[in-house]
Amino acid sequence: MGIPLIDLSGALQPGAPRSPAVMAVADQLRQACMGAGFFYVRDHGVPLDVIARQFELAQQFFDLPLASKEAISLHHSPAMRGYESLGGQTLDANARPDLKESFYCGLDYAAEHPYVQRGYHSYGSNQWPEGLPELATQSRTYIAAMRQLALRLMQLLALSLDLPEDYFDHTHQSPMLTLRLLRYPPHPESADALTFGAGEHTDWGAITLLAQDHHGGLEVKLPTGEWVAATPIEGALVVNLGDMIPRWTNGLYRSNPHRVRNVHSGGAPRHSIPFFYTPDYEAQVVPVPTCVHAGESPRFAPCTVGEHLQAMYRKTYGLGQTATSTTPASATVMA
Ligand SMILES: O=C(O)CCC(=O)C(=O)O
Numbered sequence: 001m002g003i004p005l006i007d008l009s010g011a012l013q014p015g016a017p018r019s020p021a022v023m024a025v026a027d028q029l030r031q032a033c034m035g036a037g038f039f040y041v042r043d044h045g046v047p048l049d050v051i052a053r054q055f056e057l058a059q060q061f062f063d064l065p066l067a068s069k070e071a072i073s074l075h076h077s078p079a080m081r082g083y084e085s086l087g088g089q090t091l092d093a094n095a096r097p098d099l100k101e102s103f104y105c106g107l108d109y110a111a112e113h114p115y116v117q118r119g120y121h122s123y124g125s126n127q128w129p130e131g132l133p134e135l136a137t138q139s140r141t142y143i144a145a146m147r148q149l150a151l152r153l154m155q156l157l158a159l160s161l162d163l164p165e166d167y168f169d170h171t172h173q174s175p176m177l178t179l180r181l182l183r184y185p186p187h188p189e190s191a192d193a194l195t196f197g198a199g200e201h202t203d204w205g206a207i208t209l210l211a212q213d214h215h216g217g218l219e220v221k222l223p224t225g226e227w228v229a230a231t232p233i234e235g236a237l238v239v240n241l242g243d244m245i246p247r248w249t250n251g252l253y254r255s256n257p258h259r260v261r262n263v264h265s266g267g268a269p270r271h272s273i274p275f276f277y278t279p280d281y282e283a284q285v286v287p288v289p290t291c292v293h294a295g296e297s298p299r300f301a302p303c304t305v306g307e308h309l310q311a312m313y314r315k316t317y318g319l320g321q322t323a324t325s326t327t328p329a330s331a332t333v334m335a
């Protein structure tokens, strides 16, 4: 079992849900989601020049002086948007802080939006760096294109579960969408076994669409326990399932652990751009009807998206509680 490559041409248009081309893609998705929980997509409809420009601007952003980046530190932002310096996050509580710099942005939610008023984590406005005005406009274009693809992938996922195509559409009314720019310095030669660019973790939302540069370094843990490289494929995106998907599918589809070490770049930094398609903060995540059969019970405690995400942010940023003392209620697996 590896990480399959799925060609989306012929399956991008909604409204012809049961055509043979669409159902062939839905079948491939089902196999991938029951296995690696990761797959590549190509012919995905996101213009390649939009992706290339996002990488150029990411490089320009990280090349800014540290003081310019720190001026928009995410610690200044109630919505957790902005710059995060090296070692700012510890994705694996048993490892060292991650060797990566990052920049968070997302949808602009106005101060009057009820979720901003309620102080929900990550709802609010962006912080953009001085001197790089195109980053804001380009990131909005990128988010819009990725959002459209993610919506379509969730529709195909619904079909793969024998559900109506639009089954999950309503769960993304006011989503927690996050676009993240990442730069990993070269992995130090002296690094010990507890050093990672991104420590072992699962993603937290619905699906992640990852664009990576040509260096590689992302590794995925298969259900067998074997780690495999998610080697870059030109023009393709890596898609993986976040923690909401096993909850919706009662464990049928997997949100698999993965990690990053920038060990193949010949001493160059590695850049990647994950887009986290995370549902509405208040969406209740309970198993879909086609995944709980007579006599079976739900394997996960019901949760809202916001509860789980907030607990995971707290855990990996040491906010409020220490990493080891935080066990999100939503992580509970029922017997
Ligand atoms: O940089 C990568 O390839 C993956 C990053 C990642 O897993 C994450 O940000 O959740």
Ligand SMILES: [Fe+2]
Binding pocket: 201, 202, 203, 258
């Ligand atoms: Fe991840």
